[in-house]
Amino acid sequence: MAPRNVSRQRNILDYALGSLWRNRFKNTGVFLVFSLVIFIIASFRLITGSLEHAAEQLLTAVPDITIQKLTAGRQDVILLKELSELKKIFGISEIKPRIWGYYFDELSGANYTVIGDAAFDDHRQLPGISVAYRADDDMDPGVSRAVIGQSVHDSKNLAGRHSFSLFRPDLSLKSFYVTGTFAETTALVTADLIVTGLNDASDLFGMREGEMTDLLVSVRNPAEIETIAKKISERITGSRVITKRQIRKTYRAAFGWRSGFGLVCLLGSVGAFIILAWDKASGLSEEQKREVGILKAVGWLTADVMSVRFWESVVISFLAFSIGYTMAWAHVLFFDGLLFKPILLGWSVLTPPLSLVPVFRLADLMLIFSISVLPYLAATVIPAWRSALVRPDSIV
Amino acid sequence: MLTDAWSIGLLSCSIATLFLCLVGVRTGWRILGSWDISSGSELQIRLEEEVCLSGVLVEFGFAIQLLSVLMLILAADYFSNILVGAMCATGALTANSYGVPALIVKLLSLFLSAAWIVCHKLDISSECYPLVKSKFLLLFFILPLLLLDTILLVLYLYNLEPDIITSCCGVLFSAQGNDGYNLLAIMPSTPLLSIYGGLVVVLTVITFRMSRDSSDVSVVSSFNVSAMIGFWLGFYFYSLLVITVFTSPFIYAMPHHRCPFDLLKAPYYLIGYPLYFLLHGTVMAGISTSIARLSGSSEGLALPAARFRLLAGRLCLVCMVFFLLILIYYPLMYQIRGGEG
Amino acid sequence: MITLDSVDKWYNRAAANAVHALKDVSLQVSDNEVVCIQGPSGSGKSTLLSIIGCLFVPTSGLATINGKLLSRLPDRFLTLYRRETIGFIFQRFHLVPGLTVMANITLPLLPLGISVPERQQRAQLLMEKLSIAHRKNFDISNISGGELQRTAIARALINNPPIIIADEPTAHLDQQLSNDVMTIIAELKADGKTIVIASHDSLVSDHAIVDRCLLIRDGRLHGSKN
Numbered sequence: 004m005a006p007r008n009v010s011r012q013r014n015i016l017d018y019a020l021g022s023l024w025r026n027r028f029k030n031t032g033v034f035l036v037f038s039l040v041i042f043i044i045a046s047f048r049l050i051t052g053s054l055e056h057a058a059e060q061l062l063t064a065v066p067d068i069t070i071q072k073l074t075a076g077r078q079d080v081i082l083l084k085e086l087s088e089l090k091k092i093f094g095i096s097e098i099k100p101r102i103w104g105y106y107f108d109e110l111s112g113a114n115y116t117v118i119g120d121a122a123f124d125d126h127r128q129l130p131g132i133s134v135a136y137r138a139d140d141d142m143d144p145g146v147s148r149a150v151i152g153q154s155v156h157d158s159k160n161l162a163g164r165h166s167f168s169l170f171r172p173d174l175s176l177k178s179f180y181v182t183g184t185f186a187e188t189t190a191l192v193t194a195d196l197i198v199t200g201l202n203d204a205s206d207l208f209g210m211r212e213g214e215m216t217d218l219l220v221s222v223r224n225p226a227e228i229e230t231i232a233k234k235i236s237e238r239i240t241g242s243r244v245i246t247k248r249q250i251r252k253t254y255r256a257a258f259g260w261r262s263g264f265g266l267v268c269l270l271g272s273v274g275a276f277i278i279l280a281w282d283k284a285s286g287l288s289e290e291q292k293r294e295v296g297i298l299k300a301v302g303w304l305t306a307d308v309m310s311v312r313f314w315e316s317v318v319i320s321f322l323a324f325s326i327g328y329t330m331a332w333a334h335v336l337f338f339d340g341l342l343f344k345p346i347l348l349g350w351s352v353l354t355p356p357l358s359l360v361p362v363f364r365l366a367d368l369m370l371i372f373s374i375s376v377l378p379y380l381a382a383t384v385i386p387a388w389r390s391a392l393v394r395p396d397s398i399v
Numbered sequence: 400m401l402t403d404a405w406s407i408g409l410l411s412c413s414i415a416t417l418f419l420c421l422v423g424v425r426t427g428w429r430i431l432g433s434w435d436i437s438s439g440s441e442l443q444i445r446l447e448e449e450v451c452l453s454g455v456l457v458e459f460g461f462a463i464q465l466l467s468v469l470m471l472i473l474a475a476d477y478f479s480n481i482l483v484g485a486m487c488a489t490g491a492l493t494a495n496s497y498g499v500p501a502l503i504v505k506l507l508s509l510f511l512s513a514a515w516i517v518c519h520k521l522d523i524s525s526e527c528y529p530l531v532k533s534k535f536l537l538l539f540f541i542l543p544l545l546l547l548d549t550i551l552l553v554l555y556l557y558n559l560e561p562d563i564i565t566s567c568c569g570v571l572f573s574a575q576g577n578d579g580y581n582l583l584a585i586m587p588s589t590p591l592l593s594i595y596g597g598l599v600v601v602l603t604v605i606t607f608r609m610s611r612d613s614s615d616v617s618v619v620s621s622f623n624v625s626a627m628i629g630f631w632l633g634f635y636f637y638s639l640l641v642i643t644v645f646t647s648p649f650i651y652a653m654p655h656h657r658c659p660f661d662l663l664k665a666p667y668y669l670i671g672y673p674l675y676f677l678l679h680g681t682v683m684a685g686i687s688t689s690i691a692r693l694s695g696s697s698e699g700l701a702l703p704a705a706r707f708r709l710l711a712g713r714l715c716l717v718c719m720v721f722f723l724l725i726l727i728y729y730p731l732m733y734q735i736r737g738g739e740g
Numbered sequence: 741m742i743t744l745d746s747v748d749k750w751y752n753r754a755a756a757n758a759v760h761a762l763k764d765v766s767l768q769v770s771d772n773e774v775v776c777i778q779g780p781s782g783s784g785k786s787t788l789l790s791i792i793g794c795l796f797v798p799t800s801g802l803a804t805i806n807g808k809l810l811s812r813l814p815d816r817f818l819t820l821y822r823r824e825t826i827g828f829i830f831q832r833f834h835l836v837p838g839l840t841v842m843a844n845i846t847l848p849l850l851p852l853g854i855s856v857p858e859r860q861q862r863a864q865l866l867m868e869k870l871s872i873a874h875r876k877n878f879d880i881s882n883i884s885g886g887e888l889q890r891t892a893i894a895r896a897l898i899n900n901p902p903i904i905i906a907d908e909p910t911a912h913l914d915q916q917l918s919n920d921v922m923t924i925i926a927e928l929k930a931d932g933k934t935i936v937i938a939s940h941d942s943l944v945s946d947h948a949i950v951d952r953c954l955l956i957r958d959g960r961l962h963g964s965k966n
Binding site (some may be wrong): 006007009010011014015017019021025047218258290293296297298299300301302303304305306394395396398399 | 798822828831849855899914
């Protein structure tokens, strides 16, 4: 019984393919629109996946725990002496101070992120992140150095120069010598970034000695991060304690929200396509009615004729899905998701020059399938049944 | 998180299924009011044609619900990366009070749809459609379940709060209902497994006998057969309990990781897929055997029901055997090896 | 044995344009009998053939074939019975355009789940018998009228049904081709088939193989001529 059923479906599929070919021009419009809809949805998902993947790669360098101080709900400075409280917590392997601030450049209208890192003071290099360092750094050790992002490099017009200046709060100028530029692969988080020494950052922002914006905590056992974070929040009153996991979740939520928002906006076009599909499936030409009448007259059941329509819809869906997804892949890989990147990456002055790499995820396929193919098949079931109702005696 | 891509996908599936069922229910309403198999009127001919349509709609809805269950679990796994305190799909589903009920309602609607399809296949194998009114009455029970499924899903997704860093606080250590990692507490394994073993034996013997019993179903027997359907559902949820509490820790090699969903992940060789496929196959085939037994005395169904009963009974037993083999494999290997590999 | 007992057929009974196509029709056709039904256009010939051929059920009355009551069978079972029992040759052939001769002939076998080799084997035997094997891969739009008719006959015979219904089989054919069709029908009778033909062509009604000729007018049967 089962093999006969399989054989029956194979025969009907064979007939459906022939029918599709005979009516290929009738189905072209629906097929093209379907492919376009899938292309758009798949592009969104692939770009989101690519960004999430890029963020995941970069977030490996994020500290286990970041501590900030809040006063009246706004970020305030942490005093270095708070370190002594933290050193009592068992499980912490290292605590590093950091200054993290924003510098508004009036000339370019851009906001730079400025990070002062104690490690940079010591080693003049940043471990764990890809940087193109200058080979010919022969400047005096006392000179303020910085590693900058590609967008900072471009906005400061540093084409032939190796130094730039920023204003202190008292409007005096502070010069920085550029020792390196962040690699383009890190652009997602480094495009607007200036990393310099802790003291240089403190000097730039006019902060007092011993004042920091963040304390970066490394934990020996990753399973203990949440526990230690809780202890820190209890010991330093008014502190904001952020774990690596939370930063990752925030990025995911942000990308997920934007992708979802884009999809919501697209639902209108999906809805319009479904109506088009319904309309097309409902319209039967006299020739098609005659063909169904002949099939019924020679012994085909209504269910058999419906199977033909079902397989036709499946073939159209499968082809449209394959082509739409492939085009989306090419759109992201070769054209950097040109059409939808601004929606997902934002519209700031310094958008990161990120090169997107599409990531294949089975979950994405399921999602795209459920938003496009399923509604299409559901919408064509009833018209398929109606078309199968042609009576066999209608041809007599 | 209603605007998340996963949410849109899940809602799309729910709405599609609801739409298909509504059309089926419309047919059911007309059939219950006007069905007369002895009449040759245009209306009767039309209703017979709509019976065919309803079958296709429910089959399609069943396929979408099956996909939807899988998507809900995968979505929960994805949400666990964004939610407070959630370590895996378990944590995401228990993030509010609507997640687990949504999943349970979805599973129930899946079983009822499968039962409807079995009734339909049997019904259309007889020239007088003896089960037509009963099966559409069943559809009237499936519709509110699907409606409830959609409502619970919307409430679940709406009440999910992503763990985004806020201006006032970083880490939230507020107490969650559970630890976001374990669906159920530890239970003593001996009584758990003893009861389970007994249930397996009883169901196997009764299903085997039922698949071969051609005698007419008396009132008492029909009650017993109906009770069997309830037993099968009970077996299903009990099996999920055993998988979660007993088997899964052995698969994860972690005594404090009792999650029925992570079995579907690649690090655990996707063992969850064959396990749950066989479990669902066992229960659906078992329920089908009971339905076929119940309907055997209907007009024109003696032979088709007997054939179906035999087929379903065999399928049930085969699936049961393989399911149990996978269920006990990991704990057994652990005992034989005296610990992890 | 085909039996119709007080069969009536209405179209659009409840509407203003109701048509009473058959009125109290009773007839019997024995096994291996060839019966011709004659009547003018609009007399109910096609409706009568459709009921005998299990294309639809009568509004009232009884229709049985070999003891099986068909008059109140749901459409699904009527179709299942028809595909095994009836081979219908339509007046205008009603072949599917765009398909080859072979594909048209094997059309009834597709929903039965019969494999490609078996389908082709069965069709080949019939095509050789009907002398159209050389056209098997031709599109039906590229074959002659006589070949179209023989293709339609082959399609009707592909399931080896015991009953053949032919609606005006010689319409649109010249004398020679009409004779060829009647020769085929004679061979089918020799094979043991029961044949019901509707035709206003005297070549058919007067042919030697026709056992009985029934007259239908205005939806009623009016006697017969042997």
